[in-house]
Amino acid sequence: MSKQDEIDYVKNTGGLTRVWLNEKPFRGGNPSESARLLRDFAAIIELLNLAEGARVLDAGCGPGWTSAFFARMGYRVTGFDLAPDMVTLAERRAAREGVGAQCEFVVADSETFDFPPEFDAVVVYDTLHHVQREDLVLRNCFRALKPGGKILIAEPGFLHGQRAVAVTEKLGVTERGFDPRALKKILAQSGFHDIRHFVPTYRAFMPSPFAALKTALYDLGYYFALAHTHLQVWLVARK
Numbered sequence: 001m002s003k004q005d006e007i008d009y010v011k012n013t014g015g016l017t018r019v020w021l022n023e024k025p026f027r028g029g030n031p032s033e034s035a036r037l038l039r040d041f042a043a044i045i046e047l048l049n050l051a052e053g054a055r056v057l058d059a060g061c062g063p064g065w066t067s068a069f070f071a072r073m074g075y076r077v078t079g080f081d082l083a084p085d086m087v088t089l090a091e092r093r094a095a096r097e098g099v100g101a102q103c104e105f106v107v108a109d110s111e112t113f114d115f116p117p118e119f120d121a122v123v124v125y126d127t128l129h130h131v132q133r134e135d136l137v138l139r140n141c142f143r144a145l146k147p148g149g150k151i152l153i154a155e156p157g158f159l160h161g162q163r164a165v166a167v168t169e170k171l172g173v174t175e176r177g178f179d180p181r182a183l184k185k186i187l188a189q190s191g192f193h194d195i196r197h198f199v200p201t202y203r204a205f206m207p208s209p210f211a212a213l214k215t216a217l218y219d220l221g222y223y224f225a226l227a228h229t230h231l232q233v234w235l236v237a238r239k
């Protein structure tokens with residue numbers, strides 16, 4: 001579980017030409033993963049509700065698919081990642097999608113970055129669980145936001161670390177999970193307010209109205225029991 005393993009991840013999983021890293025969320029994965037990521041992106045833009053021209057910081061941007069999509073929404077994007085290969089992929093992707101001019105990418109560590117307070121939103125999507133000190137990351141995010149700016153965090157739930165033990169053993173990358181109550185506390189300690197927790201339901205279409213009703217009742221119990229421990233954690237807060 002070292003930072004070097006995070007840096008080497010691209011090299012250790014097929015290199016810069018791996019289809020998934022270049023085409024995420026479309027080709028190279030599987031249809032249900034693609035659908036989940038596309039729904040996640042839809043949720044992000046709905047929850048952030050930004051005006052065109054807004055400045056977005058994509059923390060731990062990875063191969064840059066969210067950055068390119070933000071740029072296509074009309075936002076001005078800065079993406080950063082610890083892994084230089086990820087930054088290369090993100091730059092290539094933005095150029096390929098014709099949004100290179102609206103994006104800039106830098107190599108930076110989310111535990112130590114220090115950007116001026118210029119951003120309308122910071123997005124921490126599927127990356128916080130790769131660090132050891134989420135308190136440092138959230139403090140740095142707070143500093144990078146304009147007053148009133150929003151942070152959106154979407155990360156795996158509490159059990160992810162146990163589920164992903166094999167990944168850590170094979171690739172050395174850090175895999176953790178979060179309880180939303182603990183993250184909310186750290187957000188508040190970092191200075192954020194108006195902290196809201198969202199529970200993803202991932203139920204787009206039902207085969208019949210009866211199935212929709214049955215599922216709604218089931219979900220009520222399921223989400224009530226598991227929202228704080230098992231499910232993906234979505235939090236939105238303001239500086």
Ligand SMILES: C[S@@+](CC[C@H](N)C(=O)[O-])C[C@H]1O[C@@H](n2cnc3c(N)ncnc32)[C@H](O)[C@@H]1O
Pocket residue numbers: 006007024059060061062063064065066080081082083086108109110111125126127130131
């Ligand atoms: C699961 S990937 C997700 C990337 C991207 N957000 C996405 O949705 O494709 C996690 C990313 O976090 C990055 N990462 C790991 N530790 C980091 C750190 N300390 N600072 C910045 N990025 C980091 C990894 O290099 C990787 O790109």
